[in-house]
Amino acid sequence: MKKFFCQLLSHAILVLFSLSMVIPFAWMLSTSFKKPHEIFVFPPRWIPREPTLKNYLDLFRAVNFSRPFFNTLIVAVSITVLSVLLASTAGYAFSKFRFKGRDKIFLLVLATIMVPGQMTLIPVFLIVKQLGMLNSYAGLIVPGVASAFNIFFMRQYMLSIPNELIEAARIDGAREDYVFFKIVLPLSRPAIVTIAIFTFTGSWNSFLWPLVVAQDERYYTLPVAVSVLAGQYSENLGLQMAGSCVVILPILVFFILTQKYFMKGIAPLTGLKY
Amino acid sequence: MKTSKFWVFVFVGPSLFLLLIFSIVPIFASFLLSLTNFNVYALVDWSRARFIGLENFRDLFHDELFWKAFLNTFYCLSIALPVTTVLALLNAVLLNRKDTRMKNLFKVCFFLPFVTNTVAIAIVWSWIFNPRYGLMNWVLGLFGIRGPQWLSDPKWAMLAIIVFVVWRGLGYNTLLFLAGLQNIPQELYEAAELDGANAWQKFLYVTLPMLRPTTVFVTTMMIIGYLQLFEEPYMLTQGGPMNATLSIVLYLYRQGFKFFKLGYASSIAVVLFLLIISLTVLRLKLSRE
Amino acid sequence: MRKLMIFLYLFLFALVALSQQRVLQIWAMGEEAKKLNVMAEKFVQENPNVRVEIQAIPWSAAYDKLLTGIAGGQLPDLAQMGTTWMAPFGAIGAFEELTPYLAKSFIKKETFFDGSWQTVTMNGGVYGIPWYVDVRVMFYRTDILKEVGYERAPQTWDELYDVAKKLKARGEGYYALSLLFTGVFGNEFMPFVWQAGGKILDEKGNVRVTDPEFVEAITFYARFFWEGLAPTAGGNLFQDFAKGTVPIFFSGPWMVRMIDEQTPEVKGKWSVALMPKKVKRTSFVGGCNWVIFKNSKNKDLAWKFIEFMTRPENQIEWYRLVSNLPAVVEAWNFPELANDPMMKVFRAQLEDAMSPPNVPQWEEIATAISRRVEEVIFKRRTPQEAANMLKRDIEKIVRK
Numbered sequence: 004m005k006k007f008f009c010q011l012l013s014h015a016i017l018v019l020f021s022l023s024m025v026i027p028f029a030w031m032l033s034t035s036f037k038k039p040h041e042i043f044v045f046p047p048r049w050i051p052r053e054p055t056l057k058n059y060l061d062l063f064r065a066v067n068f069s070r071p072f073f074n075t076l077i078v079a080v081s082i083t084v085l086s087v088l089l090a091s092t093a094g095y096a097f098s099k100f101r102f103k104g105r106d107k108i109f110l111l112v113l114a115t116i117m118v119p120g121q122m123t124l125i126p127v128f129l130i131v132k133q134l135g136m137l138n139s140y141a142g143l144i145v146p147g148v149a150s151a152f153n154i155f156f157m158r159q160y161m162l163s164i165p166n167e168l169i170e171a172a173r174i175d176g177a178r179e180d181y182v183f184f185k186i187v188l189p190l191s192r193p194a195i196v197t198i199a200i201f202t203f204t205g206s207w208n209s210f211l212w213p214l215v216v217a218q219d220e221r222y223y224t225l226p227v228a229v230s231v232l233a234g235q236y237s238e239n240l241g242l243q244m245a246g247s248c249v250v251i252l253p254i255l256v257f258f259i260l261t262q263k264y265f266m267k268g269i270a271p272l273t274g275l276k277y
Numbered sequence: 278m279k280t281s282k283f284w285v286f287v288f289v290g291p292s293l294f295l296l297l298i299f300s301i302v303p304i305f306a307s308f309l310l311s312l313t314n315f316n317v318y319a320l321v322d323w324s325r326a327r328f329i330g331l332e333n334f335r336d337l338f339h340d341e342l343f344w345k346a347f348l349n350t351f352y353c354l355s356i357a358l359p360v361t362t363v364l365a366l367l368n369a370v371l372l373n374r375k376d377t378r379m380k381n382l383f384k385v386c387f388f389l390p391f392v393t394n395t396v397a398i399a400i401v402w403s404w405i406f407n408p409r410y411g412l413m414n415w416v417l418g419l420f421g422i423r424g425p426q427w428l429s430d431p432k433w434a435m436l437a438i439i440v441f442v443v444w445r446g447l448g449y450n451t452l453l454f455l456a457g458l459q460n461i462p463q464e465l466y467e468a469a470e471l472d473g474a475n476a477w478q479k480f481l482y483v484t485l486p487m488l489r490p491t492t493v494f495v496t497t498m499m500i501i502g503y504l505q506l507f508e509e510p511y512m513l514t515q516g517g518p519m520n521a522t523l524s525i526v527l528y529l530y531r532q533g534f535k536f537f538k539l540g541y542a543s544s545i546a547v548v549l550f551l552l553i554i555s556l557t558v559l560r561l562k563l564s565r566e
Numbered sequence: 567m568r569k570l571m572i573f574l575y576l577f578l579f580a581l582v583a584l585s586q587q588r589v590l591q592i593w594a595m596g597e598e599a600k601k602l603n604v605m606a607e608k609f610v611q612e613n614p615n616v617r618v619e620i621q622a623i624p625w626s627a628a629y630d631k632l633l634t635g636i637a638g639g640q641l642p643d644l645a646q647m648g649t650t651w652m653a654p655f656g657a658i659g660a661f662e663e664l665t666p667y668l669a670k671s672f673i674k675k676e677t678f679f680d681g682s683w684q685t686v687t688m689n690g691g692v693y694g695i696p697w698y699v700d701v702r703v704m705f706y707r708t709d710i711l712k713e714v715g716y717e718r719a720p721q722t723w724d725e726l727y728d729v730a731k732k733l734k735a736r737g738e739g740y741y742a743l744s745l746l747f748t749g750v751f752g753n754e755f756m757p758f759v760w761q762a763g764g765k766i767l768d769e770k771g772n773v774r775v776t777d778p779e780f781v782e783a784i785t786f787y788a789r790f791f792w793e794g795l796a797p798t799a800g801g802n803l804f805q806d807f808a809k810g811t812v813p814i815f816f817s818g819p820w821m822v823r824m825i826d827e828q829t830p831e832v833k834g835k836w837s838v839a840l841m842p843k844k845v846k847r848t849s850f851v852g853g854c855n856w857v858i859f860k861n862s863k864n865k866d867l868a869w870k871f872i873e874f875m876t877r878p879e880n881q882i883e884w885y886r887l888v889s890n891l892p893a894v895v896e897a898w899n900f901p902e903l904a905n906d907p908m909m910k911v912f913r914a915q916l917e918d919a920m921s922p923p924n925v926p927q928w929e930e931i932a933t934a935i936s937r938r939v940e941e942v943i944f945k946r947r948t949p950q951e952a953a954n955m956l957k958r959d960i961e962k963i964v965r966k
Contacts (some may be wrong), residue, residue: 024386030405032399042828043528043802092288108293119507119529121533122304123631130298130303159490183465197453204391210627215627220622231597250394253681407802409802410801519946
């Protein structure tokens with residue numbers, strides 16, 4: 004009986020928070036199907052009385068989605084793969100290697116996220132220009148690959164992997180790459196899935212950098228292409244919301260497909276004996 | 278046993294190299310800028326910038342608005358940090374319970390705020406906080422409470438921003454905690470149960486200690502993130518009313534990107550950097566004890 | 567083999583043809599960029615050897631894009647530039663000075679409205695050519711003002727205050743007019759200063775914000791909030807206007823179309839009028855100009871495009887495309903503008919409209935003004951105190 008009550012309470016709390024997460028989004032979705040005069044009706048109307056597809060039709064008429072979609076996909080996938088690889092190797096080194104200056108170098112890595120991005124925008128732009136990477140996929144991808152956030156996360160996660168496991172393998176004569184790929188990586192699956200999802204989402208939504216780096220519209224990503232339409236006076240709220248829904252839909256699908264690995268990450272752990 | 282230089286280089290080298298080019302050098306450049314009077318006129322013709330030593334920092338010290346921004350930012354941090362941590366942990370623990378149904382659905386819900394486009398979601402939130410047509414006061418009204426004017430009242434505006442900030446960070450931090458929870462071996466719980474521990478004791482003596490690396494990560498990132506508070510006030514209030522929601526980075530942005538005083542803006546960045554790094558080191562030190 | 571030769575020749579020919587084709591790169595903002603393609607096609611028909619590349623820049627990040635572009639020397643030939651951005655970007659020497667071009671062109675100072683021309687001149691030089699204008703007028707609900715005894719819009723400050731009192735007296739939850747009071751609202755506040763006969767800087771560069779006229783404008787503006795005539799709780803402009811709870815506001819020409827779209831139910835129940843008079847009826851004029859960047863290699867071609875866009879028939883065509891008001895005076899003789907009663911008001915207001923001083927620090931000054939006026943609105947300072955503080959602020963900004 005007590006157990007049932009606990010379960011009920013826990014679900015009630017989850018439902019409450021989930022609702023608060025969903026409501027702003029639901030309003031966004033519902034607005035994207037509304038005609039202008041219905042948007043500001045009070046009290047809020049969740050289901051449009053005269054639903055319309057006009058916002059979406061306008062969007063698809065004005066924006067040629069195929070190229071930006073393709074660009075965003077290339078950029079987001081490349082950044083995610085490279086970033087996860089670099090972050091897990093570096094995270095492993097910072098958590099399990101012993102070398103001189105390890106903690107100092109780690110703090111230096113961390114320090115790179117302590118200066119707001121606005122401050123480094125112009126210098127990074129100038130560097131990318133010097134490297135001749137303006138207006139290219141390289142310019143869109145490379146500056147986003149090394150992520151101090153991901154390195155930090157992987158390091159923290161790997162800290163909780165028992166040292167004995169790794170030491171045992173090393174004593175058996177395993178090389179570091181073997182230890183990393185065969186022991187550390189499988190154990191870190193929840194963390195890898197987590198940062199992969201976050202990195203993918205972040206680079207999918209990234210807006211300012213792709214805009215600045217693209218010298219012509221062929222290199223526009225989805226968020227940039229869509230935001231061109233959002234007017235100066237944000238006059239077309241419905242259109243704006245439709246644009247936003249279109250941008251996030253693919254990531255939602257991606258998340259739904261990948262998040263089950265959140266759970267699976269636990270399997271190899273319980274199976275191991277140590 | 279020391280790891281050989283070769284492997285250190287292979288594992289850390291690429292990341293460090295990229296960070297050096299795209300982060301460390303630019304940061305260093307912006308720190309150099311803080312010692313100059315780089316402004317409007319220097320942007321096209323760099324030779325017009327002059328080295329002025331610590332003058333920017335002296336000005337900053339006497340800048341009333343900077344101190345205001347400083348206090349506002351700490352106000353946000355001091356509320357948003359504990360609230361987000363506790364709520365995210367709570368939700369993660371509940372999501373991780375074996376008897377929780379529809380886990381995937383909940384996770385998708387928690388994921389939503391994180392993926393939604395900032396501009397669009399800011400518009401939604403300014404509608405939510407609209408005192409007359411907004412959802413917030415409508416809901417409060419159902420309970421017979423007359424809500425404040427939120428974004429246009431200097432007393433409430435920052436709280437409204439904090440609500441938005443917590444909302445944006447909650448789902449994301451919940452998922453981070455969840456990843457951490459899943460790394461705790463089940464055996465530990467089983468062992469604790471054998472010792473007769475109840476749920477609360479298990480949480481206190483198994484979950485919390487085992488979760489420590491994640492907690493350190495999450496709180497450190499929050500300190501770094503909340504001290505760089507920018508997008509939320511930029512979108513919702515532009516720092517108003519009466520500069521009640523002016524944050525350090527918003528002030529920096531204003532000085533650098535609106536007034537083109539990149540030298541002065543850089544000095545703000547330096548101060549912010551020192552602030553963040555000292556708090557981060559403090560946080561990491563605390564975690565070691 | 568022969569096929570290959572033919573192909574090679576064709577390829578070479580295409581290459582030569584392409585290399586002779588000149589490319590004009592333009593940055594334009596938001597929806598305007600999408601519609602500008604129509605004009606560009608027309609331009610290309612007249613100039614067959616030219617290709618026009620328009621890059622659409624979202625308004626939300628246009629400022630950052632320009633700033634990085636200028637810092638890195640990565641700019642197009644020609645760009646659309648908001649009038650209030652002329653000074654900051656012009657002062658840093660990013661734009662080409664256009665006096666030599668004007669000397670041999672049909673474009674003259676008199677081609678445009680005075681207020682609009684004011685936005686392209688700085689320190690005696692010409693740094694842009696007006697494209698379209700935006701001027702603020704008074705929008706009001708004719709039916710509701712009639713209810714409180716006003717057959718026409720309030721013409722003077724006294725009448726505006728009087729009608730505001732009467733509108734407020736309709737009851738709890740009713741207001742008179744909507745004014746900005748948070749954020750940077752220099753463009754919304756300055757018309758009141760000009761109407762009172764005040765100014766920020768005089769010809770000698772002295773700061774004049776402690777003049778009685780300026781203080782009077784602060785008081786007049788703030789009083790609407792003190793007495794609850796203007797809502798401090800941001801409602802929704804359209805809803806409030808449609809419901810009649812806030813039946814007056816000041817805004818630009820784009821609002822005409824937007825009210826029709828957003829709240830069709832009030833069609834025929836509203837109108838526009840000139841700004842209220844104190845000593846003048848001056849309003850704010852904004853809009854967008856064309857600028858040529860200094861490092862462009864196609865300046866003559868860019869100028870040709872500007873000339874093309876300045877021709878009255880193209881100005882009116884642009885109005886048809888996106889409802890942007892022509893900056894060229896002659897374009898207003900076309901029937902769709904000359905015969906439209908609302909457009910007549912905008913036309914009249916354009917004759918008495920100003921833009922903020924073209925100093926590179928304008929954004930900073932506007933922020934300082936907003937801060938001090940806000941302090942008066944929230945009664946932290948008296949108008950005189952605020953003006954004194956503001957004088958110190960602005961002197962500090964200008965001196966640097």
